[in-house]
Amino acid sequence: MRALCLFVALALALPANAQNRQKVETQFRAWLEQTVWPRARSEGVSRDTFEKAFKGVHLNWKLPDLVPPGTKPQTPKRQSQAEFGSPAKYFSQGSVNGATSVGRQMARRHAGTLARAEEQTGVPGRIILGIWGRESGYGRVAIPHDAFQVLGTKGFMSTRAPYFTDQLIAALRIAEAGHKPARGMKSSWAGALGQPQFMPTSFLDYAADGDGDGRADIWGSEADTIASIARYLDEHGWVSGRDWGFEVNVPQSVSCTLEGPDQGRNIADWETMGISRVSGRPFPEHERRGKGYLLMPAGRNGPAFIVTPNFYVLKDYNMSDLYALFVGHVGDRIEFGVGGFSATWGNVGGLYRSDVAVMQRALERMGHDVGGADGLPGFKTRRSIGRWQEANGRAATCFPEAGMKTALR
Structure with missing residues (x-):
């Protein structure tokens, strides 16, 4: 009987959920027409480009950090950001060795292009390769998402909706200019484009022509990808002649x-x-x-x-x-040809983001600047923990640990 009741409850809930989503889909289409289209038109986007971009596009309910109309944002308990797992996993042998091995091949293949980029910007070729490898596996990693679905969804209902709306307008401008057809523009789950994984506004600001064909093609041109990464770092203040x-x-x-x-x-x-x-x-x-x-x-x-x-x-x-x-x-x-780090990563991480946020709020009440109670253990949070530890006669480790959850509440 209990199982039957549960089945009936679920059956009754599903249509309501579907109805709610359909209602939000209708609101999404209205938002596109009433908010996005007027702004896109004012920035030179044609109606034809706009319609092609959103043909068949629906909200992607699987994306993270969504805040559907009528709901409030929540601090997630589980998270995938690297800072929450063990750093050792981020530097797994397979990941580092793979990026290094293919990077050396790319260094030989694109030696001239990398040298030109370094001469023009001061950014070393090895740094460009490190970013290229991390972002897209040197162009070998598939980029699966529809950019307009991702940016449309996150612009309409995410914790950073205004930011993603700006990115959506920029993506429409990219399609309008003919850099990439609207229906062929793929992105990451966060809306990043091409081999260097530029957000659309970064493409408009920093994409460069590295092969001299008059176009900045970060999707198909390895030379343009190299030149674009170098330009980005240069214009963000890379100091020539200094190491990282x-x-x-x-x-x-x-x-x-x-x-x-x-x-x-x-x-x-x-x-x-x-x-x-x-x-x-x-x-x-x-x-x-x-x-x-x-x-x-x-x-x-x-x-x-x-x-x-x-x-x-x-x-x-x-x-x-x-x-x-x-x-x-x-x-x-x-x-x-250097090897791995000399020191090893300890068994740290694994805390829920909400756990770290509780610690941060406790530290804030004590007068510490943790950089915001966002659940992210950045340098301000790490050193605040260390200062709290020192003030309480503890050995400073400067990292959130499970044993602190009771003391820092």
């Missing part, structure tokens, strides 16, 4: 709470404090005179780094410490 960073030993006398891009000092000063390269080699003299920043993405539970301003340019491409670290590390492996 160095793995280092951090003695216990140096607090992990000194991490962050707002606590930089000359690398020579870090050296005086006892920080040294794990390779045993000295820091290059020109780097010693420049600013460096302590980076401990797993706190005391993993490798530590002194990074340069160029590391934060890589983060402009993707706002993840682990992403920028992966790019720099793979680039170094491609060009210099």
